[in-house]
Amino acid sequence: MAAMGQEEDDIDHYEVLCLPSGEEGAALTIEQIEKAYRTQSRLRHPDKRRDDPNATADFQRLASSYKLLRDESLRRQFDARLRGRREAAARAAAAGVKRRKAVSDLEERERAAAAGQPTNPEELAKREMKQKAADIERELEEFRSAKQAAPSGAGATSAYGDKKGGASQDGVKTDKGKILKVSWDGSADSYTAAKLEKLFQKFGEVEDVVIKTRKSRSKGSAIVVMGTKEAALLAIQNHFSLFPLNVAPVQESGGLPARSTQAHESRTSNIDGAGFSDLEASVFRKLQEAQKRKQCG
Incomplete structure (x- = not known):
């Protein structure tokens, strides 16, 4: 009224x-x-x-x-x-949103400048990719430490929770070519070690599965150790059959044939990790390509 x-x-x-x-x-x-x-x-x-x-x-x-x-x-x-x-009213609302976004962006740049952080988008992208590489390396080290510290046949408990457990010998350094980094949208509870083991057994023997205990509301991750490099390569090449899981190799340069890496990259554009030794070079290459596209556009 x-x-x-x-x-x-x-x-x-x-x-x-x-x-x-x-x-x-x-x-x-x-x-x-x-x-x-x-x-x-x-x-x-x-x-x-x-x-x-x-x-x-x-x-x-x-x-x-x-x-x-x-x-x-x-x-x-x-x-x-x-x-x-x-x-x-719609025009005024749109203008208000743009104005608030501009103010927010300006404030964010001022805070970053005051904290000595880069404000250039390219610098921010480089820092983000480096941080991602460091996170993967840290997770792998935690996985190794957990396996070496655990008694024979027991599951790792230091940094990870749910675990298949005991398939590979404790104290023996695992070949990086056999290790896969698996991630998914949702919390860590979305997938158990037993469920992941069953999914990856279609590609060959699964030695170990370790799921992080840190519960994220937006993403979960795990380490899957295949019995052989060939089984790991097969899982990477056929990762699309595991959707919505993302499967990434955790390996040193030269651990897999060049053609397998190229095939993997051509099929996936949103997979975490690209090998520790060449990840930074890959990041810089992608940034250079993005810069060239921006200049051509």
Whole structure:
């Protein structure tokens, strides 16, 4: 119900009759408008609202809005004014979003500059990729330490939780070519060690599966140790059969044939990790390519 004292141009006559406004209101028939008026007249008549000092003015507004809406010419003009209001509001909202985004970006750059952090997008991308490489290396070291520290046949507990356990000999350094980094969207609880073992057994023997205990609300990860390099390579080449899992090699330069790495990269553009020794070079190469595309564009 419109408030008393509103300017005429600010009144929504559909709302006065308790009808939907906007495009839905413009599609209403005269019969629907008349029915709404009769209903509101019975409810809002001054004789039924003797204690309300605004009852008479409200009823007069109801009658005035009804008179306008049943006149086709006046109604078309009013619908046009409503569309203009909505479009102006949408433009103002969009401008407000852009203004807030610009202010937020400026504040973020100022905070980064004050903290001595790079503000250039390319520098930020380099730092992010380096951090990703460091995280993978750290996870692999934790995995090795857990396996070497665990007694024979026991599961690792120092940095990881759910584990297949005990397939490979403790204290023996595992060939990186057999180790796979697996990640997925969702928490670590989305996949158990037993479930991952069953999924990867289609490519060959699985020696070990270790799932991180740090529960992330957005992403989970695990280390899968295959029985052979060939089995690991087969899992990488056919990773698409494991969707939505992401499978990445954890290996030193030269651990797998060049053709296998190329095949893997050609099929996946969003896989974490690219080998510790050549990851940084890969990052810089991608950044250079992105810069060239930007200059050509």
